[in-house]
Amino acid sequence: MASNQTDLLIQTVMNEATPLGDLLAGLDESAWSRDSACEGWVIGDVVAHLAGGAATWANSINQAVAGDSDPPEGQEFMAPGQRGSEGTAEAARSSHQQFGMQLMENFRTGYAGLAQVLSGLKADDWDKPCFHRRGPMPIQDFVSLRLQELAVHGWDIRSGLDQTANVSEEALPVLTGRVSRWLNNAFVPGLRLPAPVRYRFDISSPVPVQEDVVVTRESFSIQPVSRAAANVTFRCNTGNYILLIYG
Template sequence: MADHDEDRFAEDIFQRALSNREQHGENLLESFIPRLDESVQVFNNVGPDDWNKPCYWPPGPEPVRVLLDMRIAELTMHAWDIRSTTDTGYHLSDDSVGVLMQTVDRAVRRAFRPDEGIQQPIRYRFNVIGPYEAACDIVMTNQRTHIEPCNAQSAGVTFRCDGETYVLVMYGRLSPDDAMAQGRLTFQGDTELAESFGRRFKGG
């Protein structure tokens, strides 16, 4: 949608989360479970011919199947939010990483904002190592940012990381700067361009 404001959208989500926390207090989890069951029931009632039907979503209509993918990704990441605070050794499962990697394109569209100062497209290449290997380019222009498969065009910088680091960075749970400082994210190429990735990143 042309008038969609991603920053306002994110702020609205944040404010609703605060409101729910204030309303339910220590009973937050108990109030959440029935709502989750309702969501499961809604998707269980989707017929085989309905998965590609467009459904309302604030940034713009999405097929029902995409909303299910987003819901799974959301719950997986929030599980990480909770578990990682009480268990420093907690990691996403390989299966979770595989699913989340398929939804990173939508996270990337939300993670960066238009920048009129970009005069030529910037290409950040990511080589993701096993068990779910992938190679893709995050291409940033002054209007939008998107993911596309690697092609013959050269990239200004090439990052390398495992799948968990990739999705945690793209979903805003691990900053690019921290990932590089911890050695989880390495790069080859233009140092200034690599550092600019972290500065431009707003979080998925």
């Protein structure tokens, strides 16, 4: 991966983490108990999830650089089709209850440590396989996923405080590039569809997206926009498109 691309990716990750940390530092404990936009999670739960992720992901990257993409102690690969959302939510709530406002310091130190790990990566490190519970992926994809977590969950927090909040525009190019992988992970076959359904996305700005997602009972495909009639057409900005896709 070219150094200018990796430098931009690292900078974008930290441009998400640093302002979010500053925002959190200005909140009192009562604000952490407010509902976030992530259903069933209060703001403190989201902070706990992000803070814990920084440390564990830094460890996974260090492990990958050393040539090891196996699950770290206490973790394991998920089975195909297995859903991890309930376990993730339980872990976030437990961490919030255990650490409380200490999570603010955990967030800051965690992302400072992650930045140090990222800045130490060499050009040939970025393609090395890295552990992820859904299967090993190149470090560059793993870091992009960290950006996805920060951008979407950062919006969850900000939207809980301000309903006019938007997804960070700086992160949108990376997030739109991850849509196909996200849909692969999220799709559940066995839908009771009498015929294929064509969803058309006509997204003009700030990052254009023009494509069809065709869903059948057992699979889906992402296709260029065609002359075929769409069952549903979505027209919105890229931030709202990302929120729709990532649910």
